[in-house]
Amino acid sequence: MRRMEETLHKEIMELAEQAKTAVVCSVNTDGCPNAKAMLNLRRDGLKTFWFSTNLSSKRVSQFRNNGKACIYFVNENNFQGLMLVGTMEVCVDRETRAMLWREGFEIYYPAGIDDGDYCVLKFEAKTGNYYHGLRNTTFDVEES
Amino acid sequence: MRRMEETLHKEIMELAEQAKTAVVCSVNTDGCPNAKAMLNLRRDGLKTFWFSTNLSSKRVSQFRNNGKACIYFVNENNFQGLMLVGTMEVCVDRETRAMLWREGFEIYYPAGIDDGDYCVLKFEAKTGNYYHGLRNTTFDVEES
Numbered sequence: 001m002r003r004m005e006e007t008l009h010k011e012i013m014e015l016a017e018q019a020k021t022a023v024v025c026s027v028n029t030d031g032c033p034n035a036k037a038m039l040n041l042r043r044d045g046l047k048t049f050w051f052s053t054n055l056s057s058k059r060v061s062q063f064r065n066n067g068k069a070c071i072y073f074v075n076e077n078n079f080q081g082l083m084l085v086g087t088m089e090v091c092v093d094r095e096t097r098a099m100l101w102r103e104g105f106e107i108y109y110p111a112g113i114d115d116g117d118y119c120v121l122k123f124e125a126k127t128g129n130y131y132h133g134l135r136n137t138t139f140d141v142e143e144s
Numbered sequence: 145m146r147r148m149e150e151t152l153h154k155e156i157m158e159l160a161e162q163a164k165t166a167v168v169c170s171v172n173t174d175g176c177p178n179a180k181a182m183l184n185l186r187r188d189g190l191k192t193f194w195f196s197t198n199l200s201s202k203r204v205s206q207f208r209n210n211g212k213a214c215i216y217f218v219n220e221n222n223f224q225g226l227m228l229v230g231t232m233e234v235c236v237d238r239e240t241r242a243m244l245w246r247e248g249f250e251i252y253y254p255a256g257i258d259d260g261d262y263c264v265l266k267f268e269a270k271t272g273n274y275y276h277g278l279r280n281t282t283f284d285v286e287e288s
Contacts, residue, residue, distance in 0.1 A: 074181040
């Protein structure tokens with residue numbers, strides 16, 4: 001793993017910025033990978049990403065049992081794909097929930113920020129893999 | 145799990161049919177989920193899907209070590225997502241490789257069907273989960 005060249009770094013950041021959704025992957029109690037598209041709401045560089053979900057969901061119980069995670073961004077028209085591998089934390093503190101709250105979330109969480117079924121998934125990336133066309137780059141997120 | 149109603153079944157089949165790519169998920173030797181978009185080339189209902197890849201790729205070594213897999217189809221404009229969970233087999237027999245070969249694959253496998261680095265991933269689904277809007281349906285693929 002090595003520090004990326006600037007243009008490649010910019011290309012990766014743009015993919016993560018522009019993606020409407022990320023495919024969020026967990027491992028279930030049978031050891032099978034699971035996946036679900038989630039809205040790409042907020043991030044800090046390539047290191048931290050936040051997603052909203054229902055506290056009662058299968059994904060939450062999977063991540064509480066096993067925090068190993070990856071998130072994946074794809075632009076299938078340009079043959080671009082970005083995988084980030086790391087850990088997922090289930091956050092129920094009010095500060096994090098308020099930070100991620102968006103207008104319209106009432107559809108999913110009728111009682112608002114304090115809805116008992118609203119929580120935030122916080123993903124912290126360790127390593128990444130990016131491909132574009134036939135080029136494939138593996139990198140350490142801390143160093144990127 | 146129960147037999148799906150006909151309109152729902154049709155909707156799911158259309159998503160799997162029309163998707164240009166599937167996000168293919170594996171579990172690496174550290175127990176972390178990994179993901180990669182692959183061209184949605186051929187399928188048999190919702191039960192079997194075939195993907196082409198390089199025999200030397202990370203994904204192949206992961207699936208040879210651990211066949212547990214899921215594939216995921218998303219239409220982010222319609223809030224539709226389909227996860228199929230099952231097993232992945234790495235096929236190197238000529239019949240399977242010839243069956244999946246497409247014009248243009250020479251870019252990836254210069255020596256053609258018999259290129260030593262060309263192989264086929266065969267996915268067999270056991271269970272599925274489909275969501276559309278706020279509705280979520282889990283089903284047994286054999287019964288669907």
